Amino acid sequence: MTWIKPSFLWMMYRCGWATKAGQETVLAVEIGREGFEWALRHACLSSYVPGTHTDRAAWQRELRRSPTRVQWDPERDLRLRPLPYRSLQLGLSGEAARRYADEWTVAVRDVTPLAHEIHALVRDGALDAARALLPGERPYPAPEESLRNPRP
Numbered sequence: 689m690t691w692i693k694p695s696f697l698w699m700m701y702r703c704g705w706a707t708k709a710g711q712e713t714v715l716a717v718e719i720g721r722e723g724f725e726w727a728l729r730h731a732c733l734s735s736y737v738p739g740t741h742t743d744r745a746a747w748q749r750e751l752r753r754s755p756t757r758v759q760w761d762p763e764r765d766l767r768l769r770p771l772p773y774r775s776l777q778l779g780l781s782g783e784a785a786r787r788y789a790d791e792w793t794v795a796v797r798d799v800t801p802l803a804h805e806i807h808a809l810v811r812d813g814a815l816d817a818a819r820a821l822l823p824g825e826r827p828y829p830a831p832e833e834s835l836r837n838p839r840p
Contacts, residue, residue: 690785695775696823697764705807706800716799723792727756734759755784766810
């Protein structure tokens with residue numbers, strides 16, 4: 689499974705500002721909107737939620753057949769502390785991973801130098817300067833039908 693992590697700061701938390709072993713390079717992968725919405729439409733929650741799912745067995749069946757899964761993790765601030773709201777993590781497997789690699793990817797950029805620059809500013813206490821360098825992020829305006837989880 690590969691994961692789409694749209695939040696820059698959550699990714700910095702995950703890779704330790706590109707300093708964790710095996711995670712010293714951070715790539716920003718741009719994908720097309722059509723692919724992202726396909727992934728949302730075919731997603732299953734990564735954990736069982738009573739009331740959302742009929743029962744645990746139904747959720748497990750859906751999870752097995754779903755090529756994507758949605759997980760919500762605490763968003764992070766510049767010091768990588770958890771915030772009171774969550775950020776999307778979108779897991780891709782099977783057909784979704786293939787489409788991601790072969791069809792959806794529009795551009796790939798190495799943002800490791802940016803991660804190091806922002807991290808240095810945070811370490812120096814220059815939070816306003818660090819914040820000014822963060823990539824722009826805004827809520828995703830997902831169409832209602834992309835959240836209904838229809839099956840192909």
